[in-house]
Amino acid sequence: MQNLRDLTIQDMEALMREAGQPAYRAAQIFKWAQSGVGSFDQMTDVPKNLRAYLAERYTVTPPVQLRRQIAKDGTRKYLWGLSDGNCIETVLMQYKHGYSICVSTQAGCRMGCVFCASTKGGLVRNLTPGEILDQVLYTGLDAGVRISNIVLMGTGEPLDNMENVLKFLELVNHEKGLGIGERHISLSTSGLVDRIYDLEKRDLQITLSISLHAPNNALRGQIMPVNRRWPVEELLAACRSYTASTHRRISYEYALIRGFNDTPECARELASLLKGQLAHVNLIRLNEIEESPLKPSTPEDTRRFCDILNQNGVTATVRRRLGFDIDASCGQLRRKFEQNRA
Ligand code: SAH
Numbered sequence: 001m002q003n004l005r006d007l008t009i010q011d012m013e014a015l016m017r018e019a020g021q022p023a024y025r026a027a028q029i030f031k032w033a034q035s036g037v038g039s040f041d042q043m044t045d046v047p048k049n050l051r052a053y054l055a056e057r058y059t060v061t062p063p064v065q066l067r068r069q070i071a072k073d074g075t076r077k078y079l080w081g082l083s084d085g086n087c088i089e090t091v092l093m094q095y096k097h098g099y100s101i102c103v104s105t106q107a108g109c110r111m112g113c114v115f116c117a118s119t120k121g122g123l124v125r126n127l128t129p130g131e132i133l134d135q136v137l138y139t140g141l142d143a144g145v146r147i148s149n150i151v152l153m154g155t156g157e158p159l160d161n162m163e164n165v166l167k168f169l170e171l172v173n174h175e176k177g178l179g180i181g182e183r184h185i186s187l188s189t190s191g192l193v194d195r196i197y198d199l200e201k202r203d204l205q206i207t208l209s210i211s212l213h214a215p216n217n218a219l220r221g222q223i224m225p226v227n228r229r230w231p232v233e234e235l236l237a238a239c240r241s242y243t244a245s246t247h248r249r250i251s252y253e254y255a256l257i258r259g260f261n262d263t264p265e266c267a268r269e270l271a272s273l274l275k276g277q278l279a280h281v282n283l284i285r286l287n288e289i290e291e292s293p294l295k296p297s298t299p300e301d302t303r304r305f306c307d308i309l310n311q312n313g314v315t316a317t318v319r320r321r322l323g324f325d326i327d328a329s330c331g332q333l334r335r336k337f338e339q340n341r342a
Helices: 009-018 024-035 048-057 129-143 158-173 193-202 217-223 232-246 264-274 299-311 332-341
Strands: 064-070 076-081 087-095 098-102 106-108 123-126 147-152 185-189 207-211 250-256 279-285 316-318
Touching: 009 024, 064 129, 064 332, 076 129, 076 332, 087 129, 087 332, 098 129, 123 158, 129 147, 129 158, 147 158, 158 185, 158 193, 185 193, 193 232, 207 232, 232 250, 250 299, 264 279, 264 299, 279 299, 299 316
Parallel strands: 098 147, 147 185, 185 207, 207 250, 250 279, 279 316
Antiparallel strands: 064 076, 076 087, 087 098, 106 123
């Protein structure tokens, strides 16, 4: 049965027409669904016969909390079980300005980046809009906090599940739902160039993050198979077009891998690649995963890399690593759970 939380307000209005119900019921039910009620009987201002009609067609059952780990720095990591037995991970981080959540968009991933644990078992399936939303909703309820920022940086390639992701944005934005604005949401992509052009046409206010990780095709092609389809020049052309029409600054993610992409030459090459663009570089020391021999850069090389970018006119910062003691990154919890189950 379909998750009632998959339905946008328009879907809900169409459903009310089908059910021969007045239009105002749509907003009422949407609000209940998005508040996380666990049964139709809790919808106290909805008539009994309509509750029964909904219960025959939809479910409001929450995802099952399979694991919850809380790190010393307060970062929380959740493993959620979905209705079909698949599981996904979500991370909640606390910053000075509020709570930020990192959600998954697919169970597994098919991009094949060599440094990433999320892709090792391949793509299992796309998440529905409601399943993406549920991570925000039930994590917020469990932790008892108001979440202010969302990053689509968990497992999966958001632009490989674009329609559901766009519907999720609509759900989470709505004033009768969680009401989280586009400017508080970041979408990260490994670089599906055709979809970046599609996204540009939607004219959203979200922040686009590009997982760049290397300044040229020779290096990027070794760690990210997507680069063979869309090389760096085509990716950056799409990014320039995106900022020209949305006026939004793009974030470039760059995981520093020891001796591979962290040399001063790489930093200078990256600086000349991005110079003059509305861009920010987020540097992160690679998180080591069991399936790969790649190592993180040293803190000294990380600092030097960051300095070279800033000296050459490209703003860059080194991202703090949160939840380090709980495998809070890059699909490691889900991966371990799936391996133990097998
Ligand atoms: N598929 C999307 C979003 C999910 S990955 C994308 O590729 O952008 C979220 C971010 O974590 C990406 O920038 C990804 O490259 C990065 N990442 C994956 N594994 C990592 C690791 N082991 N260390 C550091 N960053 C990693």
